[in-house]
Amino acid sequence: MTIRGDSIHLSANIRRPNGRFIVLDLGEPNNTGKPVVARAPIPPAGRGGLLVGILVEFSRAEAFTAAHRETGKAPTFAVFRAGVLKLQRPEVSGVGRTRTLPVDYRDWVGAPGTRPPAATAGSLALRYLLTQDQVFRLRPAQTTDNGPLPVIASESLAHAIGNATLPLFVGPASVNVRVVGTARRFPTTSGDFVVFDRSRLETALNASVPGSGVADEAWVSGGPVSLRGSLRARRLPSASPHAAPSSTGSGPIRWRAARCSCSEPRHCSPWRCLSSASP
Numbered sequence: 295m296t297i298r299g300d301s302i303h304l305s306a307n308i309r310r311p312n313g314r315f316i317v318l319d320l321g322e323p324n325n326t327g328k329p330v331v332a333r334a335p336i337p338p339a340g341r342g343g344l345l346v347g348i349l350v351e352f353s354r355a356e357a358f359t360a361a362h363r364e365t366g367k368a369p370t371f372a373v374f375r376a377g378v379l380k381l382q383r384p385e386v387s388g389v390g391r392t393r394t395l396p397v398d399y400r401d402w403v404g405a406p407g408t409r410p411p412a413a414t415a416g417s418l419a420l421r422y423l424l425t426q427d428q429v430f431r432l433r434p435a436q437t438t439d440n441g442p443l444p445v446i447a448s449e450s451l452a453h454a455i456g457n458a459t460l461p462l463f464v465g466p467a468s469v470n471v472r473v474v475g476t477a478r479r480f481p482t483t484s485g486d487f488v489v490f491d492r493s494r495l496e497t498a499l500n501a502s503v504p505g506s507g508v509a510d511e512a513w514v515s516g517g518p519v520s521l522r523g524s525l526r527a528r529r530l531p532s533a534s535p536h537a538a539p540s541s542t543g544s545g546p547i548r549w550r551a552a553r554c555s556c557s558e559p560r561h562c563s564p565w566r567c568l569s570s571a572s573p
Contacts, residue, residue: 298327299377302422303354306384307347307433307504308340315505316340322353325377336386345395346504347433350379352426374425381418403435438498442470446489452476462488467506469498 304320318334336343352375384395399418403409410432412419422430442459452473459470471488480487499507 295323295332295382296327296329296380297323297325297377299325299422300375301325301353302375302377302379302424303351304332305349305351306334306345307349308336308343309346309500309504310339310343314339314508315346315500316343317349322355345384345397346500347431348381350420350422350424350430350432352424352428374423376423377421379420379422381420383416401435402432403439404430404432409435433501436497436501438469438494438501442472443490443494443498444474445471446475446477447473448480448486448488449476449478451486451488464499465503465506467499467502469495469502 320332496507
């Protein structure tokens with residue numbers, strides 16, 4: 295890679311084989327405009343994973359300096375960092391072997407879904423303009439980039455949104471949605487709600503912020519005795535059951551659920567895992 299301009303910090307997002315994510319810290323490469331190599335060791339948990347994005351951030355050292363400068367009494371102005379970043383195809387090195395990853399930068403996009411205009415199959419040139427509170431994420435394009443996600447919403451929320459697009463925030467990530475249907479109620483919720491297709495939501499969230507769409511809860515039906523037997527049979531590495539309220543409404547929905555936290559999504563596969571769930 296080459297960096298011509300102000301210094302920046304680079305990271306790589308890796309999706310592990312089990313669906314979790316890790317971040318490889320590539321540091322702050324030399325910004326003299328000469329070719330350099332940014333390196334980071336791949337931990338055992340990340341081996342066999344998939345490169346899903348590159349994060350371009352404000353220099354960590356300069357961000358620290360700017361943050362201290364803003365503690366003064368004098369009015370401050372936003373500090374910008376600008377330059378041009380050029381990338382070649384990344385490589386993975388092992389014992390006696392180096393392999394070039396089959397990356398096609400023509401299929402990569404920025405956070406809003408825009409494609410870098412100077413991208414070729416094996417190289418990419420990006421002009422960056424950053425502040426200490428702003429980051430830029432490069433990643434492969436996803437099917438969810440084509441428009442807002444269709445959702446079913448509560449009647450009052452659907453009425454308030456109308457035909458507009460609504461941005462929803464899930465932790466640090468955000469997705470745009472449009473209402474295609476309404477519902478009067480949904481289990482485990484009270485008040486307004488939206489119902490997504492789980493796979494689309496996970497794709498959109500992880501495209502926005504890798505790791506934000508990873509399931510960390512499973513909801514299962516049954517009483518305490520049968521639940522304990524199921525947990526022992528599945529041998530979950532980390533499970534803590536909690537009783538959830540049962541429905542007492544007069545409608546047809548009568549249910550009882552229990553929640554268990556799972557450290558590995560594949561162990562929850564027999565049950566219905568939610569990307570984000572709150573009773």
